[in-house]
Amino acid sequence: MTPADIKTAYRAFLGEFEPVLIRRYTGAGASRPYFDAEAQARVMGYEPHEIVGTISQGDRKLIVLAEDLIAAQFALPVKKGDKAVVRGVELNIEAADDSTRRVGTELIALELQCRG
Amino acid sequence: MNTPGIFNLGDYALSTAVTGTVITAGSDGAAYIDDLDGMLAANIQIKLAYGSGGTNLKVYVQTSLDQGATWVDVACAVFTTASATKVINLSGLTPKTTAATPSDGAMTDDTALDGVLGDRFRVKITSTGTYATSTTLSVRMMAR
Numbered sequence: 001m002t003p004a005d006i007k008t009a010y011r012a013f014l015g016e017f018e019p020v021l022i023r024r025y026t027g028a029g030a031s032r033p034y035f036d037a038e039a040q041a042r043v044m045g046y047e048p049h050e051i052v053g054t055i056s057q058g059d060r061k062l063i064v065l066a067e068d069l070i071a072a073q074f075a076l077p078v079k080k081g082d083k084a085v086v087r088g089v090e091l092n093i094e095a096a097d098d099s100t101r102r103v104g105t106e107l108i109a110l111e112l113q114c115r116g
Numbered sequence: 117m118n119t120p121g122i123f124n125l126g127d128y129a130l131s132t133a134v135t136g137t138v139i140t141a142g143s144d145g146a147a148y149i150d151d152l153d154g155m156l157a158a159n160i161q162i163k164l165a166y167g168s169g170g171t172n173l174k175v176y177v178q179t180s181l182d183q184g185a186t187w188v189d190v191a192c193a194v195f196t197t198a199s200a201t202k203v204i205n206l207s208g209l210t211p212k213t214t215a216a217t218p219s220d221g222a223m224t225d226d227t228a229l230d231g232v233l234g235d236r237f238r239v240k241i242t243s244t245g246t247y248a249t250s251t252t253l254s255v256r257m258m259a260r
Contacts, residue, residue, distance in 0.1 A: 026127030026252055031165040031199075033254030035124040073123050073149045075141035 003106035007067055010108060017042055020062065021085035022069060022078060036085070039068035043086055054094065055113060062086070062112040063101070069110075076107075084114050091116040117154035117259060125149060125160070125177065125255040126239045130170065130247035136221050139253070140238040148184065148238040152259055155233050158206045159258040160191060166199040167249030174242045175253065176221050179234035187240075189223035190232055195253075202226075208233035 001009075017040040025034045041064040046055055062084055069076060078096040085091070091114035101109040126139035138147045162175050177191040193202045210231035221240050223229070239255045 024127075026254070027129035027165075027250050029165075029167070029250030029252075032129075032250060032252055033127045033163065033165065035127065035254075035256075070143045071119055072121070073143050073151075075124075076143050076145075 003103045003108065006103055006108055007065070010065065017065075018087075020064065022064065022074060023083040023085055023090065024075070025083070034083075035074070037069050037072035037074035039064045039072070041065070041084075041086075056115065058115070059094070060086070060091065060114045062110075062114055064110045064112060066098075066107040066109055078110055078112065084112060086114070089116070117152065117156070119151060120155075120260040121258070123149045123237075123257045123259055125237060125257050126253070127255075128241065128253045130173065130243060130251040130253060132246050133243050135242050136240055137242070138238055138240050139255075148180075148236045149257070150236040152233070152237065153235045155235075155259045156208045157260055158208075158233060158237070159203065159260075160206065161201060161203050161254075161256045161258075162191075162193040163201040163254050163256075164195040164199055165250070165252045165254075166195075166197060167247065167251040169245060169249070170197055170243065170247035170251060171245030172196055172243065173247070173253070174225070175255065176223060176240045176242075177237065177255070177257075178220070178240055179232060179237050181232070181234045184236060186218065187220050187238065188218035188232060188234070189220060189229065191228040192223035192225055194225045204228050206230050206233060 095113040097111040128139040178187040212231040
């Protein structure tokens with residue numbers, strides 16, 4: 001199975017995707033610019049046994065398809081401090097994992113820990 | 117083109133003077149936005165949110181026709197010490213039958229070179245003076 005096959009299968013596999021925005025601000029202050037990239041993501045809560053370490057109750061896990069961000073030419077990697085906009089609500093990205101959902105060196109999806 | 121839409125040609129928080137700094141970052145770590153093959157037109161917005169300080173900022177929007185070996189200025193916008201937004205539209209279908217001599221970071225202030233759209237774009241800036249208090253530049257391109 002090639003990474004392309006896996007990317008195609010991923011969309012069908014996870015099923016319950018929704019569009020989200022990954023937002024990056026630059027600078028400080030009220031007038032600081034930001035750039036949004038739309039991506040398909042699966043938005044989930046954490047299971048009780050996953051709430052350890054820096055993961056708090058109420059945090060959400062977003063599985064974001066990387067190819068959507070690449071198509072929008074969003075400057076990867078997604079970093080702590082970037083934002084995710086889910087159903088109009090801006091969430092802080094507390095951690096971004098770009099290792100777990102790789103096939104070899106090919107990034108398939110990002111796992112984002114979001115709070116807010 | 118394959119992927120029309122809004123692209124981020126760069127956001128930059130200005131502070132000390134810079135010369136010829138490229139502020140564009142692509143998804144693959146490249147210092148440009150690419151995969152723009154087939155683009156017929158580009159609407160470009162260059163916006164400075166001014167805080168304080170500084171003297172002069174020149175923003176050069178550049179494209180390349182030889183896969184990044186040579187960069188060609190297609191627009192230059194100049195800002196001083198006030199917030200401003202400048203918008204231009206460039207067309208890839210504008211005939212250019214008199215050869216233009218390309219420049220890299222040396223275009224005449226507030227001018228544009230229409231009719232030259234390569235497969236990649238970037239933004240280079242040069243500033244004088246020290247800008248402060250959240251002075252930020254943002255450049256966006258609507259490609260279609």
